[in-house]
Amino acid sequence: MDSSLNEVVRVERTKLENHDFSAERARFLEFASYPNQRTRPRRHWAGAALGLALVVSLVAASAVLDSPDLTFAVNGAKGETGVSLAGSRNASLAVDFSDGSQLRLGQDARARVLAVKPAGAHLMLERGKLEVHVVHHTSDTSWQVDAGPFAVTVVGTRFDVSWDPKHERFLLELREGAVQLSGPKVASGCTVRSGERVQISLGAGTVSGSCVSVAQAAQPSLTAAPRAATTASPAPERAMPEPSKLESWRSLAARGERKSAWSRVESEGFDQVQARSNAADLILLANLARFSRAADRASAALRAVRERYPTSAEAADAAFLLGLVTADQQNSPRAAVPWFKTYLAERPSGSLAREAWGRVLDCQVRAGDHMEAQRTARIYLQRYPDGPFHALAERALSAALPASARATGAPTAPSPHAPPPDR
């Protein structure tokens, strides 16, 4: 053993500084978007303790003034709103409510009871499968289960709902009664009834089951999901009112009104908008063009970033985005590789580094460059054994190769001195 324990710990701890927290950030912001997150009065972390007695008196006071909210128990122990509920890897988790309603979290599932009411509760399924049995008592019975961008509103029924955040797959199976479903790809006023099933894959853009109209099923995903798993959940597209004629394309884009924003850009003249935009706006403009399938304009905006702001943080991001445009929208995976490698050369520890390595691998596989793909696969698995492209990397390494394509030599690493592709 060459290093002492403290040196081992120091080196391993340093790796944390290179961790990409974008997925964690997206997950936290998703939770924070829920309104009415009750502040938990049960503990003051930094100062004097509030004390159990005060909490009890607060609950008692609330009970005197209103009908009592439902209570629930988790595997027999008293449950608390906001606290994560998790099925273990080997067993499910039972949650029993005081009105007789029940939940069961599948293995490795994770959820929270966000709020309880006298005749219902608001649940959040973070991942996995949740079996729900809601007992209908009164006309006020109302439960809601949120799973990613989907919301299931329940009045009295039994159903299973599953959400896979990594692949953005949603599954709803009704066993008894009926529920209302809302979310991307779902027709408005959707009611799913006993025996029916709805399956939606946002990443793959596929839908099956009731409540998905032909028009919505055929609509291409405006979130432009990559060929492999995404690292962040996209915001669902919503129908928006006609924007004010005075509103800029930037503010329209900021509200998620991509179509309207792109229409405004085109009405003002793309070249004029591009000419007066700074680096950040050029990136925004390029993304609008990408989502509007205007690959050439997206490419132009991104090249403008690199030409006019070569030392900016946006310049490296533009290289990455040029790779996406070239690979996915111009269907030239081989030509896209140098762009991803440019990003890696300029930002080897950047927040997109893992995605860039994955994209290099994906493009090499698509282009049939087996030797290069195997080299990249080894690097990828060494660095990101759990990354979204790990399955592709493993397939690339295990695929049988003709003798002429057998991998030799050291892995290819992007040279910091390599010039960007000349386009």
Add this chain to the structure above:
Amino acid sequence: MVRKPATGLPPDAATGSRPASAQRVRFVGDAALVAGIRARNPTALTEFHDRFALPVRRVLWGILGPDQDLSDLHQDVFVTALQSIDGLKQPEALPGWMKSIAVHTARKCIEKRLSRQRFAANTPADDVAEAPEVDPRPRADAREVLRAIHAVLDGLPVSERIAFALRHMEGLDLTEVAAVSETSLATVKRRLARAETEFAERARRCPVLAECVERGSSRWIRR
């Protein structure tokens, strides 16, 4: 119930990155940031997470090691903080407050596992943090040593384990350990003394760690 969008600006679906114009706003000082969090300001929430993501992760990692539940626990810490932010009386205490929540979350995780009698120190190989850009041979050895360290720590009482991890894995001084553990300095010293003695004894019996211990790392051994 209407859900508000998570932020004022949409992230890029493919990259997860946010337009740079959303990152220009900064909350100067902890008081302004805390006020922004309480108001559920999207930029404040983003800055809140970005500022404390690494410190929180380091505390969790220090106590639990390269555990496959770190991401979930990371979320739990920030959710707890968000739900409890109104109880933070002194905004300047925000950094220490976040570490306290991280310690508490790690403790609850350990206690829950112990109660399930499934608490296992050695994490699967695919949960270790990303590899550095160097020769993989030391990395494989380092992973083994790290697992062995946490296997030994698993045998310690929870409070002593936490004191040891905060002091030796996270590198906090004794005053900081006491503050984030919400206990007295004297108690921390007692816990740490017991933990170090126990750790040294157990490490000597562990083949992977015995060699390191014999090489005389004075931080870890009480002679």
